[in-house]
Amino acid sequence: QKEVEQNSGPLSVPEGAIASLNCTYSDRGSQSFFWYRQYSGKSPELIMSIYSNGDKEDGRFTAQLNKASQYVSLLIRDSQPSDSATYLCAVMWSGNTPLVFGKGTRLSVIA
Amino acid sequence: DAGITQSPRHKVTETGTPVTLRCHQTENHRYMYWYRQDPGHGLRLIHYSYGVKDTDKGEVSDGYSVSRSKTEDFLLTLESATSSQTSVYFCAISAGPNTGELFFGEGSRLTVL
Numbered sequence: 001q002k003e004v005e006q007n008s009g010p011l012s013v014p015e016g017a018i019a020s021l022n023c024t025y026s027d028r029g030s031q032s033f034f035w036y037r038q039y040s041g042k043s044p045e046l047i048m049s050i051y052s053n054g055d056k057e058d059g060r061f062t063a064q065l066n067k068a069s070q071y072v073s074l075l076i077r078d079s080q081p082s083d084s085a086t087y088l089c090a091v092m093w094s095g096n097t098p099l100v101f102g103k104g105t106r107l108s109v110i111a
Numbered sequence: 112d113a114g115i116t117q118s119p120r121h122k123v124t125e126t127g128t129p130v131t132l133r134c135h136q137t138e139n140h141r142y143m144y145w146y147r148q149d150p151g152h153g154l155r156l157i158h159y160s161y162g163v164k165d166t167d168k169g170e171v172s173d174g175y176s177v178s179r180s181k182t183e184d185f186l187l188t189l190e191s192a193t194s195s196q197t198s199v200y201f202c203a204i205s206a207g208p209n210t211g212e213l214f215f216g217e218g219s220r221l222t223v224l
Contacts, residue, residue: 034211043201043215044154088154092211098144098169099211103153 002027004091006102015111019076023089023102026070032092033065033072034099039085048074079109114138117202117216125224130189132219134202136182142205143185144213145169145177147198154201160185192223 003026013019021035032051036044050056050063050072062075072091076083089102114137124130134143144159146169156169158177166177174196176188189196199220203213 032211036213043218044213045215046212049212090211098156098159099213100156100170101146101154103151 002091002093002100004089004100004102006087006089006105008103009106010108011105012108012110013079015079015081015109017079019079019083019107019109021074021076021087021089021105021107023072023074024070025072025089025091027093028067028070030067030070030091030093033063034090034092035061035063035074036088036090036101037085038088038104044088076107079107081109081111083107084109115202115204115214115216117200117219119219120217121220123222123224124192126193127191130192130221130223132187132200132202132221134185134187134216136185136204138204138206138214139182140204140206141182143179144203144205145175145185145187146201146203147171148201148218149198157187157200189221192221194223197221197223 005024035048037047038044048063050065056063060077064073086104086106088104090099116135118133145157146154155171160166160179178186199218201218202216
């Protein structure tokens with residue numbers, strides 16, 4: 001069974017610090033990786049996607065992928081209280097399969 | 112924002128009653144999904160559709176059925192609701208099979224007493 005694992009948290013970081021969120025997955029054949037953000041009581045929204053090994057940067061967000069280690073991470077630089085949310089890691093194993101989500105990591109940025 | 116709406120947004124029902132949740136999109140996207148979200152379990156796929164009348168089961172499909180007679184509408188039915196189906200249900204759409212870029216509806220909170 002394909003699984004996506006995340007630490008549930010809460011992960012607490014001070015304002016201005018770097019938040020590091022981690023995700024591991026069970027199958028080396030995985031193709032595509034996504035990070036969604038979900039504020040309390042709201043629906044998930046896509047913030048990053050990454051398809052190849054290495055880093056991908058978008059503003060304050062950096063996604064990192066290491067397929068050999070089956071590991072994907074999300075770094076949030078200069079964390080703000082508005083970044084406080086649950087971050088969901090999602091994996092697509094092939095082009096014809098729906099996303100599988102991890103259980104999410106709750107991030108709390110303390111002002 | 113992607114045009115996707117769910118109805119009803121909130122529903123309280125009793126065990127054994129049928130319930131239908133509706134997802135409506137205005138984006139003409141081919142793929143539509145129903146997920147449920149529960150504390151400690153995250154988002155789990157119930158059913159999905161890859162075209163009109165084309166559907167497939169997800170991880171937690173038992174007790175649920177779906178129908179898609181038009182591109183824009185994807186219905187989720189609980190034939191006989193149970194308390195274990197109390198959850199928040201999210202509909203999502205995507206442009207195609209090779210993208211995990213989902214757009215989610217606002218969710219439907221269902222309580223089964």
